[in-house]
Amino acid sequence: MSAITHHIPDDMMAAYAAGTLPHPFAMVVAAHVSLCEDCRATLESYHAVGGALLEQTADIAVSSGLKSNLMALLDDPVHPEPVYEAKGIYPGPVMEALKGRQPRWRTLGMGVKQSILSETDGGSARLLYIPAGQAVPDHSHNGLELTLVLQGSFSDETGRFGVGDVEIGDEDLEHTPIADAGDACICLAATDAPLRFNAFMPRLLQPLFRI
């Protein structure tokens, strides 16, 4: 695997550590950290800041029964929630969104496919499958879009993005990513607003395809 060169920006990592990042972006950050030792170290340093603040927090006495109640719970049987581990090209946070199953691809045309992972008012997360040499249709963004490469690579006006790299697109970025030769490019893409496609399909159809 080639080295990761496009990382999570510091302020976004700080927001993830503090728990203020919207869910779709948190999924991209967690997936990237699963693949990137540098960003794991950065995240741990933000946790260290959180830990230091926690130690310095003014304490508030807890109710007298809380400790004994808790001690009595320690031997209770544990019903662990399922833990989704990385599988193939998909890091754990993506496998969790897939509930351990393989993606259900829906065709968007021109060989491009998508699998929607989550969709809320706060934005959406989905997997994109782009055959080698194929362009992702020219689009610009409402708000912010994060794209994490999980397989293959793509290139656009701003550079080349390989496995583990994250591209950050904002309202000013108008770009045409093209999947490089080799394996099809599979990406995790998260937005906090619907995408505007310029040429790919009539805007009226966009709600039907949920893109």
Place this chain on the structure above:
Amino acid sequence: MPQQSPQMSQMTVWLVAVRDERDRDAFGSLFDYFAPRLKGFIMRSGTGAAQAEEIVQDVMLTVWRKATMFDPHRAQASAWIYQIARNRQIDIIRKENRPVPDELAQDPGSEPDASQILAFDQEAEQLKSALDQLQPDQKEMIEKAYMGDLTHQEISVQTGLPLGTVKSRIRLGLNRLRKELKGLR
């Protein structure tokens, strides 16, 4: 309670004893230290006392059950517990599963490296004193961002400061902290 290296922070010693020996006294000590701080921490984000205590109980139970995941070579006890508290608070209050990175596989047979663990403890002490040396307004912004469960936008509304100022204060404060930390490596 096992007596490990005398210089290792007491919290790390307790948490390792919980992890390796399921030591209830050590767990009780962790509770006495962290539960009131967690309650203060959680209530600062606007959660009422009763729900805050539910979350404290949930966090401490998670500490007991997930202690095998604690690796003192990578995290200080307070940082590890902070991260659990954040996850549980988001899961419970927002009712959404917070995405978390894959856990690193721990080398099962490896001996603990006391010097590395100690270095971590010292770093955490340095971090705390660096926090104390920040300008009051920088420290307040970082606290609010970390504890208040506020976005930069919300901080801006609450303090009446323009968003740009809030972001740059948080960045200045964090840059200063990072420099302090880099000096230690």
